[in-house]
Amino acid sequence: MRISQMLTISLFLAFLVSGSTLILLFRSSGTVSETENRSLAPFPEVSRSGIWSGAYFRQLENFAADHVPFRDALVDLSKSILS
Amino acid sequence: MLLVFSLVFYAWGEPLWIVILLFNVFVGWLGGRYIERYSGRPAARVVLFVSVACQVLLLFLFKYLGFVLKTLASLTTISIPYQDPGLPIGISFFTFHLISYLVDVYRGEARALRSYDKLLLYISMFPQLVAGPIIRYADVQHQLSFRNVTMDGFSSGISRFVIGLGKKVVIANSLAEIAPLFLEGNLRDVSLLGAWFGILVFALQIYFDFSGYSDMAIGLGKMFGFTFKENFEYPYVSTSATEFWRRWNISVGRFFRDYVYIPLGGNRRRPWLNLFAVWFLTGLWHGASWNFVLWGLYFGVLIALEKAFLLRLFSRLPILAAHVYFGIIVLIGWVFFYFDSLSRGLMYLRTMFGMSGVPWTNAELFIHAQNHVYLLALAILGATPLPAKLHRLFSEQLKPRPARAVYMHALVPAISLALLALSALLLVGKTYVPFFYFRF
Numbered sequence: 001m002r003i004s005q006m007l008t009i010s011l012f013l014a015f016l017v018s019g020s021t022l023i024l025l026f027r028s029s030g031t032v033s034e035t036e037n038r039s040l041a042p043f044p045e046v047s048r049s050g051i052w053s054g055a056y057f058r059q060l061e062n063f064a065a066d067h068v069p070f071r072d073a074l075v076d077l078s079k080s081i082l083s
Numbered sequence: 084m085l086l087v088f089s090l091v092f093y094a095w096g097e098p099l100w101i102v103i104l105l106f107n108v109f110v111g112w113l114g115g116r117y118i119e120r121y122s123g124r125p126a127a128r129v130v131l132f133v134s135v136a137c138q139v140l141l142l143f144l145f146k147y148l149g150f151v152l153k154t155l156a157s158l159t160t161i162s163i164p165y166q167d168p169g170l171p172i173g174i175s176f177f178t179f180h181l182i183s184y185l186v187d188v189y190r191g192e193a194r195a196l197r198s199y200d201k202l203l204l205y206i207s208m209f210p211q212l213v214a215g216p217i218i219r220y221a222d223v224q225h226q227l228s229f230r231n232v233t234m235d236g237f238s239s240g241i242s243r244f245v246i247g248l249g250k251k252v253v254i255a256n257s258l259a260e261i262a263p264l265f266l267e268g269n270l271r272d273v274s275l276l277g278a279w280f281g282i283l284v285f286a287l288q289i290y291f292d293f294s295g296y297s298d299m300a301i302g303l304g305k306m307f308g309f310t311f312k313e314n315f316e317y318p319y320v321s322t323s324a325t326e327f328w329r330r331w332n333i334s335v336g337r338f339f340r341d342y343v344y345i346p347l348g349g350n351r352r353r354p355w356l357n358l359f360a361v362w363f364l365t366g367l368w369h370g371a372s373w374n375f376v377l378w379g380l381y382f383g384v385l386i387a388l389e390k391a392f393l394l395r396l397f398s399r400l401p402i403l404a405a406h407v408y409f410g411i412i413v414l415i416g417w418v419f420f421y422f423d424s425l426s427r428g429l430m431y432l433r434t435m436f437g438m439s440g441v442p443w444t445n446a447e448l449f450i451h452a453q454n455h456v457y458l459l460a461l462a463i464l465g466a467t468p469l470p471a472k473l474h475r476l477f478s479e480q481l482k483p484r485p486a487r488a489v490y491m492h493a494l495v496p497a498i499s500l501a502l503l504a505l506s507a508l509l510l511v512g513k514t515y516v517p518f519f520y521f522r523f
Contacts, residue, residue: 005238007496012241015503057095068511078512081505082257 026069040066085307086200089207093172100171103141104207110137111181112202115188115195122191131189135182142178145170150371175368176217177206179338184220186342192221201227210303216314216334219341223309230308240305242495245503247298250291252506254462256513258288261455264447266421270430274441277448278434282414285421287462290318293332319466322405323394324385324412339365358383369420374428378419385412 031040044059068074093101114134121127152163184202187193196202205227211218265273265281273281297314304311318331328336339361347357359380366379397405415432422428433439452459464470478495481487 003492004496005234007492008238008241008499009234011496011500012245012503015500015507019507057098065511071511074508074511078508081509082512 022069023064086204086207089204093207100174103145103171103174104177105203107138107141107177107181108203108206109199110134111184111206112196112199114185115202116197118185118189119195122189127189131185134185138178138181138185142174145174147367147371154373176211179217180206180220182342183217183338187219187221187224193224196227208304208309210300210307210309211311216297216300216311216332217338218311218334219337222312226309232306232308236305236308240302240307242302242499243305244299244302245499245506247295247300247302248506249502250295250298250465252295252509253502254458254465255288255291255295256509257455257458258284258291258462261451262288264451266431270427270434271439271441272445272447273431273434274443274445274448275434275437276444278431279414280448280452282417282421282431282435284459286319286414286417287459287466289417289420290315290466291462317466317468319413320468321413322397322402322409323389324382324409325389325394327409327413328382328386335365335368339368355387358387362386372423374419374423374425377425378416381416381419 031042041059041062043063044056046056049055090101093104111134114130117130118127118134121130156163184193184205188195205220205223262281262285265277266285294315301311301313312334314332314334316330316333318327321327321330343364344357344361347353347360349357362379362383363376364379365382366376369375369378397408415435418428418431418435422431430439434441474495477490478487481490
């Protein structure tokens with residue numbers, strides 16, 4: 001077994017595990033984004049039609065994306081990289 | 084385990100239409116069993132025909148019925164009320180996988196599967212379910228039963244996945260912000276060189292997008308012990324349309340060759356008709372709209388011309404001439420591909436060839452080209468085999484030896500991680516919705 005393989009695998013898994021732990025532990029609780037002047041996606045309510053049409057899962061994704069920890073800082077960072 | 088995960092993955096995006104997936108696989112499974120039972124007898128042919136027709140019919144209902152009715156309504160006065168049922172994710176891919184399975188069993192290139200689960204795994208394998216590549220059943224049948232998850236495969240799969248993610252998120256998504264500035268909006272504002280620039284950006288965008296998805300699928304497959312064939316081989320280094328289709332979306336080209344062109348009689352019987360059928364279908368497969376059909380037929384005509392005399396002509400000229408020829412034809416092709424409105428497409432082509440009286444360049448072109456010069460340079464270099472060649476050179480011949488060890492065992496994993504982190508960061512950044520009127 002080579003070092004490079006070990007390292008690649010452990011870095012990848014570490015990134016996934018730490019990323020998801022951070023998201024679960026430090027979920028930002030705001031409901032409004034000041035910089036964008038919009039309300040953030042709320043935690044979706046379960047409904048039969050929502051589940052069958054797949055809308056529930058999309059709302060869940062939107063909620064997760066809007067409540068990433070340190071979202072404002074990360075957004076700023078990504079903007080500065082892109083420009 | 085992988086099967087359960089794949090089904091959950093599919094149900095996540097498509098809770099209802101998973102029924103279609105399960106049903107289609109059931110028809111395929113039953114069809115496969117009976118084809119094998121009747122093998123060698125005419126009945127096998129009947130079962131093959133019925134089960135393939137059933138798959139194609141469902142694909143037609145979901146993907147092409149609306150398109151046919153719309154065309155019908157515009158040509159005649161017949162107007163049939165139609166409500167779009169929505170497109171089950173990946174339906175073109177799973178239909179094609181099932182056709183591949185049924186035909187391979189019919190031809191005796193593969194044994195029919197006894198277990199429904201195993202066929203379902205082949206069809207629903209989550210890395211390739213949504214965006215391909217199309218994997219021939221005969222190529223993976225062995226791996227479905229005996230696959231090996233190895234350390235080597237897992238780690239190289241990760242690298243491959245991360246490269247694909249980077250191609251999609253870092254490069255394709257950024258290019259996707261630039262191309263519409265030239266291709267959307269009022270086409271009269273686009274200069275002649277601006278038109279070439281815009282379609283070039285789109286050409287790079289679609290390559291990085293599509294090949295990025297393929298890389299991710301191949302990488303995920305590798306992590307779980309599957310070996311999929313390559314789907315892209317640096318298509319933009321081609322010197323002809325013929326070569327392009329051997330390097331671009333290889334799996335689809337191979338599918339149409341093996342399951343349409345050759346069964347129709349290949350180049351022995353009615354070769355022109357067969358060629359026409361293949362390119363008509365290849366175009367249509369990319370989307371239910373006439374511009375895709377036009378795009379497919381355009382390549383069909385070019386390939387026929389190349390076969391007739393163009394390739395011989397270019398073999399006598401310097402290689403640069405062939406590259407220039409290919410660059411021009413492929414960019415014209417992307418114009419057909421991009422514009423679903425033919426009149427806008429033709430207008431864009433007129434601009435490209437100086438027939439619409441717009442200036443050669445304008446300030447807008449310079450500003451965008453200058454602002455994105457690094458991204459464009461990265462994309463153009465990244466579309467050639469150069470990065471892969473450099474990597475091979477470094478990992479095999481970098482001297483002194485310790486430098487090579489540092490490159491292999493520290494730098495490459497670190498770059499992988501950095502690319503992964505950067506992609507995740509940009510994905511978070513993409514959820515940002517700029518609010519333009521806020522300050523007014």
